[in-house]
Amino acid sequence: MTSDKKTISLLADLFVKKGLRHIVISPGSRNAPIILAFANHPKINAISVVDERSAAFFALGMAQQTGKTVAIACTSGSAVLNYASAIAEAFYQKIPLLVLTADRPPKLIDVGDGQTIRQENVFANIIKKSYQLPLDVNSDEDLKDVNRQLNEAIYFTQFPEAGPVHVNIPFDEPLYDVVSDGPMATALNFEENNKEISGNTEADFLDDWHNSRKVMLIAGQNQYPNQINELLIKISEEKQVVVLTETTSNLSHPGFIDCIDNVLTAIDETESVNFQPDMLVTLGGAVVSKKIKKYLRQYRPKIHWHLSPSGEKRDTYLCLNHNPAIHPIPFLEKILPQLSKASTEYLQLWMNRKKQVEILRRQYLSQVSWSDLKVFDILFKNIPQHSMLHLGNSTPVRYSQLFGSLSHFKYFSNRGVSGIDGQLSTAAGSAYANRDLHTIITGDLGFFYDSNALMNNNLSPNFKIIVINNGGGGIFRFIPGPDSSNQLEKFFEAKHSWKAGLIAKAFDINYFKAEDEKGLRDVLSLFYAEASRPALLEIITHAEANAQILRDYFSFLKISSH
Numbered sequence: 001m002t003s004d005k006k007t008i009s010l011l012a013d014l015f016v017k018k019g020l021r022h023i024v025i026s027p028g029s030r031n032a033p034i035i036l037a038f039a040n041h042p043k044i045n046a047i048s049v050v051d052e053r054s055a056a057f058f059a060l061g062m063a064q065q066t067g068k069t070v071a072i073a074c075t076s077g078s079a080v081l082n083y084a085s086a087i088a089e090a091f092y093q094k095i096p097l098l099v100l101t102a103d104r105p106p107k108l109i110d111v112g113d114g115q116t117i118r119q120e121n122v123f124a125n126i127i128k129k130s131y132q133l134p135l136d137v138n139s140d141e142d143l144k145d146v147n148r149q150l151n152e153a154i155y156f157t158q159f160p161e162a163g164p165v166h167v168n169i170p171f172d173e174p175l176y177d178v179v180s181d182g183p184m185a186t187a188l189n190f191e192e193n194n195k196e197i198s199g200n201t202e203a204d205f206l207d208d209w210h211n212s213r214k215v216m217l218i219a220g221q222n223q224y225p226n227q228i229n230e231l232l233i234k235i236s237e238e239k240q241v242v243v244l245t246e247t248t249s250n251l252s253h254p255g256f257i258d259c260i261d262n263v264l265t266a267i268d269e270t271e272s273v274n275f276q277p278d279m280l281v282t283l284g285g286a287v288v289s290k291k292i293k294k295y296l297r298q299y300r301p302k303i304h305w306h307l308s309p310s311g312e313k314r315d316t317y318l319c320l321n322h323n324p325a326i327h328p329i330p331f332l333e334k335i336l337p338q339l340s341k342a343s344t345e346y347l348q349l350w351m352n353r354k355k356q357v358e359i360l361r362r363q364y365l366s367q368v369s370w371s372d373l374k375v376f377d378i379l380f381k382n383i384p385q386h387s388m389l390h391l392g393n394s395t396p397v398r399y400s401q402l403f404g405s406l407s408h409f410k411y412f413s414n415r416g417v418s419g420i421d422g423q424l425s426t427a428a429g430s431a432y433a434n435r436d437l438h439t440i441i442t443g444d445l446g447f448f449y450d451s452n453a454l455m456n457n458n459l460s461p462n463f464k465i466i467v468i469n470n471g472g473g474g475i476f477r478f479i480p481g482p483d484s485s486n487q488l489e490k491f492f493e494a495k496h497s498w499k500a501g502l503i504a505k506a507f508d509i510n511y512f513k514a515e516d517e518k519g520l521r522d523v524l525s526l527f528y529a530e531a532s533r534p535a536l537l538e539i540i541t542h543a544e545a546n547a548q549i550l551r552d553y554f555s556f557l558k559i560s561s562h
């Protein structure tokens with residue numbers, strides 16, 4: 001059984017033929033045909049999540065885990081706009097979402113009909129592609145045309161790089177009529193056209209390489225396959241390249257610089273120029289470290305190549321010269337044998353500084369008192385290995401960088417646009433799609449902001465939430481600016497005394513609390529032992545102490561390294 005609306009029954013059929021399975025649907029009436037076509041399909045897993053903002057982030061978490069396109073569907077009107085935050089995140093983090101919005105027929109837009117806004121191309125600036133389907137399919141020609149558009153829409157969620165695609169679908173009443181069979185879709189295959197590496201790109205890259213002594217590679221956010229980890233180890237060891245990574249790069253090797261902020265803190269103004277690369281090669285997505293952006297924007301490499309399948313112009317350091325559309329792995333694999341060795345002294349300079357700050361970090365942490373920094377030290381040593389680790393914005397993802405990349409975790413964070421508005425929902429979706437243990441570490445504002453993530457019947461028991469409650473946005477006590485303002489507490493930190501425990505109770509989530517070091521160490525095993533339902537651990541820390549201790553930490557690294 002399916003909807004009698006041919007556009008949507010065709011899409012449900014195509015969805016399955018393209019090997020896709022998951023759709024997250026929010027309730028409504030205008031989207032009844034989507035519900036009838038998808039939820040009745042035996043090969044589709046349709047999930048109901050009420051709050052559209054949370055639903056879209058939940059789907060984003062699922063797609064992030066599986067790498068496959070996940071669809072979201074909602075009714076018309078403001079419901080559509082609630083998708084915007086997750087679409088922006090999917091666009092910038094390159095996560096494949098197929099966004100289906102039900103609409104009124106065009107003649108009923110802007111005439112005073114209820115629950116109606118202008119939905120066509122409404123996400124224009126944050127979407128890869130938008131499609132407006134016809135109200136009716138009256139001929140084979142129409143059907144063929146819709147079939148092609150829908151094939152394209154699904155294709156563009158994945159190629160040349162993943163991202164969100166919007167399909168706005170007008171439906172006329174009656175909305176609830178069903179038929180036993182809809183039209184059959186034809187799956188079309190589009191050729192990916194940028195697999196070939198042009199001879200010029202290779203020659204230009206080699207030229208630049210051979211004219212550079214100090215070569216640096218930065219890998220931004222990604223779930224890189226092991227293959228690229230091995231490749232970067234080779235590039236670092238055989239070619240003496242300085243490789244900078246972050247926890248969210250999901251790469252790991254003792255020879256990588258994986259604590260960028262620690263190392264940069266220990267580089268003195270007078271020696272900064274020695275650390276400057278001649279040539280910079282970047283791949284992947286967002287880089288968290290503000291310090292490396294500041295440093296490389298000041299000490300710019302002469303040459304910067306960004307390698308991506310889409311050829312995006314990701315000019316993070318404001319010195320980009322080349323952004324060819326190539327797949328970084330085959331490109332680097334192919335070119336590796338032709339690369340000469342870069343400067344060994346340059347790599348040694350970075351590695352020595354890394355070793356030095358690692359000793360200092362351990363020294364500082366061994367005596368640090370109760371604070372966010374201490375909490376992270378305990379957590380990273382005690383969160384069960386092989387957990388998927390979701391890091392909230394803003395300080396959790398930043399603190400994690402100070403501890404380096406632990407290869408037993410897989411790190412995730414909404415760093416596409418760094419919002420605090422969907423990180424809990426994303427982690428919930430991720431835990432639903434992959435039943436391995438999932439831990440999210442979030443700040444309190446991030447938790448309360450997205451607490452609708454818990455208003456969801458699909459939460460799985462492998463979903464563990466750690467809220468570091470420091471009474472507001474701790475980040476604003478640390479970054480320069482707000483701390484010197486007379487509005488710090490009210491308008492930047494947004495100080496509060498809200499209680500996560502009562503939210504846990506409302507949604508039947510097992511609740512734990514820790515307020516000091518012993519309490520945290522004792523409670524962690526109980527928290528992770530809960531196997532039948534999600535659990536929430538609230539850790540109370542103190543805002544003033546946190547900021548002071550983190551500042552002291554960086555001063556200690558700076559002063560003690562010279």
Ligand SMILES: Cc1ncc(C[n+]2csc(CCOP(=O)(O)OP(=O)(O)O)c2C)c(N)n1
Binds near residue numbers: 396419442
């Ligand atoms: C949707 C959205 N609104 C506002 C911000 C700006 N912002 C960044 S971090 C932050 C505070 C986060 O506070 P909390 O979750 O308690 O984390 P903490 O800084 O205390 O670790 C805010 C408001 C944002 N990133 N996203």
Ligand SMILES: [Mg+2]
Binds near residue numbers: 445474
């Ligand atoms: Mg906070």
